Amino acid sequence: MAGNPLINNMTKPQGDPRFGQFGAGGTTTASNPYGQQAPYGQQAPYGQPVSAEQLNQMYTAPAATPVDTNRITINDIIVKTGLNFGLVLVAAVIAWQFPILMFVGLVGGLVLGFVNALKKQVSPALVMTYSVMEGFLVGGLSLFFEASYPGIVIQAVLATVIVFGTILALFSSGKIRATAKLTRFFMVAAISYTVFCLVNLVTSMFFDFNARSVEVMGIPLGLIIGLFAVLLATYSLLLDFTHASEAIKSGLPERESWRIAFGLVVSLVWLYIEILRVIYYIRSMAD
Numbered sequence: 001m002a003g004n005p006l007i008n009n010m011t012k013p014q015g016d017p018r019f020g021q022f023g024a025g026g027t028t029t030a031s032n033p034y035g036q037q038a039p040y041g042q043q044a045p046y047g048q049p050v051s052a053e054q055l056n057q058m059y060t061a062p063a064a065t066p067v068d069t070n071r072i073t074i075n076d077i078i079v080k081t082g083l084n085f086g087l088v089l090v091a092a093v094i095a096w097q098f099p100i101l102m103f104v105g106l107v108g109g110l111v112l113g114f115v116n117a118l119k120k121q122v123s124p125a126l127v128m129t130y131s132v133m134e135g136f137l138v139g140g141l142s143l144f145f146e147a148s149y150p151g152i153v154i155q156a157v158l159a160t161v162i163v164f165g166t167i168l169a170l171f172s173s174g175k176i177r178a179t180a181k182l183t184r185f186f187m188v189a190a191i192s193y194t195v196f197c198l199v200n201l202v203t204s205m206f207f208d209f210n211a212r213s214v215e216v217m218g219i220p221l222g223l224i225i226g227l228f229a230v231l232l233a234t235y236s237l238l239l240d241f242t243h244a245s246e247a248i249k250s251g252l253p254e255r256e257s258w259r260i261a262f263g264l265v266v267s268l269v270w271l272y273i274e275i276l277r278v279i280y281y282i283r284s285m286a287d
Helices: 005-010 017-022 052-060 074-097 101-118 124-148 152-172 180-206 221-250 256-286
Strands: none
Touching: 074 101, 074 124, 074 221, 074 256, 101 124, 101 256, 124 152, 124 256, 152 221, 152 256, 180 221, 221 256
């Protein structure tokens, strides 16, 4: 694991300030107050009188043992994220055989997505259930697009992996970082895009009007919006990497690895779906 740039980037810095000069990896410059024995009845180095009996207890006391702090590590994040993506893949395969599950995944994913995002204490069971719902949605959508343009799913998967690997490498090397200004813009844009998707879904179902099909200078509006959404999903990945790095450096509880895994599932599924749509529009224009 030592050769992984992400792990090297996320490791805890020397000398955790929360523990003063005795922080993890720090050096201790203070001398041992018990290193020299004060004459009986006189003051010890720290100004406290020490009897012969107390000194004997100090020297014969058992050594301190390490304490399990149960803090989050990069391995926790990798394991939890891998588990949840495994659930996404299994559920997607099932939904590929039973496409009706796509609607279950759509509703369940929306509900559990908001629940997990708003819960103060992350619930592993709800995070894993969310991953299953996302798998149902991904499997059903993938089957629909594959029926229209064979091979499009493989193209979208490869593109998603490439984007993920690129952002991870750039973040690990310090080439790109999330900023407060960009994050504020991202939040506004993401909320606006979510509202647009919900409104467009309703108009498509009840009024037979899909705003994505509108053309702007011969280019489908869906392609323009899709490219913008890919950028949003990519920045969401960058925020997830930032969250993971800060969580490890801050020594958050191991349970928080579930929250990070949830965020990564949200971002990667979002990225995959938007790339799938973009490729669909490009191939339809080519025809």
